[in-house]
Amino acid sequence: MTAAAFTLDELAAIAARVIGVRALALSPGMAAGEVPGWDSLNHTLIMLEVANARGIALGAEETAVLPDFAAVVALVNARLGPPPG
């Protein structure tokens, strides 16, 4: 059985919880540097939360160099395997 696809909304919810804000509006073309509060320490925590929630290995270093959130979501989905169906 394959996992449900990871989404930008799921990333935004995890990031908001880590950063300590009510909600975050992320768009696929945005990057961490454009989000107040998304610093390198929180980036590590966010990626640890994502890895833990989805049961995958995900390094803070490999995601820090990705150009935008779309690429982060794509990397998580690649680790999860092909979508169901």
Added chain:
Amino acid sequence: MMRFGFEAAAPEAPALAFADAAGTRRWTQRALWSAAATEAARIAARTAPGDLVLIVSRTRPEAMALFLGAMLAGRPPAFFPPRSPRTDPAYFARQQTEAIRRIAPALVAATEAETRDGLLALSPELAPRLLEDAPAPEADWQAARAQFAARLRGAAHGGIPLFLQHSSGTTGIKKACAITAPALVAHFDAYWRQVVRARLAPDARVASWLPLYHDLGLVMAFLMPLLNAAPIACLDPFDWVARPQGLPDLIEAERATLCWMPNFAFRHHVRLQPFLARRDLSSMQAWISASETCHARDAEDFEAAYAAWGVRPGTVTALYGMAETVCAMTQSLPGRRRALAAPRDVAPGAVLGRERLATDLAAAAAAWPGARLILSSGRPVPGTRLAVYRDGAPQPEGIYGEIGVRSASFVGHAGAARLPDGGFPTGDLGVILDGEAFVLGRLKEVIIVAGRNLHAGDVEAVAGAVPGAKPGRIVAFGVENAATGTEDLVIVAERDAAAGVTPDALRAAIARAVTAEFLVSAQAVRVVEERWLVKSTAGKIAREANRRKYLAEQAA
């Protein structure tokens, strides 16, 4: 005559253990001094005594050998930060080139090819001053060791500083402190011998992820243990941020006993704990919080989070220091934790009496609702005296105000202000009670985010230059964040409606510009309409009034 541990250390005794993704590299005393002797010869061949050597490098044994080699050669070295993975390479190169132009080092050593290439691409004129990698004959490590001991005793290169360190974090090159051999030796004797070895950990083995371009990392995680021949286990700070498991791994593997970190790192490790693999940390004798306001709750929560890993209650201590005194001015002792219940709004001259001291944090929080529980930084180290000063005069204990210091290891910096009695005003606000220092914040408008000093005016200048922001109508300030154990950087910017930039776009652009400039992410960027910001009667943006207005609106 003072003898240093390194003079008699066995050749094969451990000097450095450096861990990164590739594994752990170990250097013996012989390897470290051999490499330093080789670097000293390479540096001496390119420069004259007294010339400044700038080392731009991540933490690694080779950079430490370069630094030691430059000191051996009588060419004062200084560490400069390398590019962070989050910094734009072109911006970094421009910034470093400007800094290098201003301080005009005779030699620049960049240990990573990427840093070297970046500097050369933007400033080809630096080429003649770059220290190239080249094979060098092995040098006499025992002679180097003896030569360094002679330098420390003033018998070689007298009058030339040992090294330079910079006293203010990220916003440019603020104050270069020239550390002399007598100052370093005085610090070693007073802090390392009489406090660390005698009261914290007789078997000193240091674990660190601190950057070498910061005085805490340079002095505590390199120079002090170097003089003592105490083993150093280290990580690069960027590696620690990306892979924090590295620190408990290193402590367990090397049976470390001492670790210095800024306050935010204790809180960060509390948040990390559920994700880290358990390691045995029972070897640790003392954790030392420094470089920013030390919060008692963060110390206690850290001990509780890692109790099952062997961290003992009362082992998180605190140090108060600054680059101008080499590093440490005070140190608290394990098992003797005291906190001060400090009001959130307090003006210099106010009395904060002994009734506010507490050992039971829960009781203190109940007795003083809303108070900040500030960890005691302990008593001054031998040879150092601290007092709160007002109008140039030392005040009795319990008066809150600017802390002044007189210290045997004081070197100051060019243009440093002095107090009438010869002391040095630190710019830090606090109170002395029962001889212990409680440091609450900064006199100047400095925001300390995760150990980095940001000058509010510098942040406002960068944010104000973003298209769409109204020039001169920006304010930056710090807000304490209990969840992260440090200050949040908050920016409030008035939008120039005529510029045609949306509030969301302006917010993102300011966040991007500030992150790129200072390597610090603003926790909040609030875009407001014109005339939101409060001005003083002198027509200047009133930082504190705007901070209060922002917090009141956030709470509403």
